[in-house]
Structures are given as structure tokens and as C-alpha cells.
Amino acid sequence: MGIEYNAAIVVGAAWEDINEDAIDSIDELVENGDLHDFPPFFDGYREGLFGLYIVNSPDYSYCEMEYTAQDIEVAKQKFKELTGIDGKIYLTTIGS
DSSP: OOOOEEEEEEEEEEGGGSOGGGHHHHHHHHHTTSSEEEOSSTTOTTSSEEEEEEEEOOTTOOOOOOOOHHHHHHHHHHHHHHHSSOOEEEEEEEEO
16 A cells, blocks of 8 residues: 555635534545545545545646636535535645
8 A cells, every 4th residue: 555645626624624513424425425535644534624626636746737717616516515614725735
């Protein structure tokens, strides 16, 4: 098993900003694949962000990231429907 890192632009929220009462429902959405966990380092579950991908890079590589304002608005709307939270746009590393 290797450690991989890539980067992504996501719509979501930081785990640290979530009310303790909402953690279980967010966990369930992540486990079901409706949302993704974006750990900033290997084994960093609940350490970074959770949300929806807009675009992501290949492992350890650069790429041109193409997306539109509509992609972001659709993701923000879906995130709000799933969580009741207004999602923000983040650029993040992902360690897995």
C-alpha cells in the first residue's frame, strides 16, 4: 500500500466547523458516497474538508483544471440539499 497525494477544487466545509450533532449524518453521507472526505494527509480522516469534487489532479502531478461557474453552482446547490450547509470553494491537497 502506498501513500498518494493529489489536489482538488471542491465545494464543501471543514470538519472542524461542523456542529457535533451533525457529524453522524455527515459521516453517513461520506460512507454512502454522496460526499467525499478530503484528508490533507495520509490517515487524516476528519482532519480537512468534506464535500463534492469540482475537479482534481492526477496523483503527484499537475494538470489543467477546467470547470465553469455553472459546475460550482450545481455543486453548491447539491451540497446545500445534502447537508443544509452553505458550501464554500476550496483548493486542497488530498492524502490517501
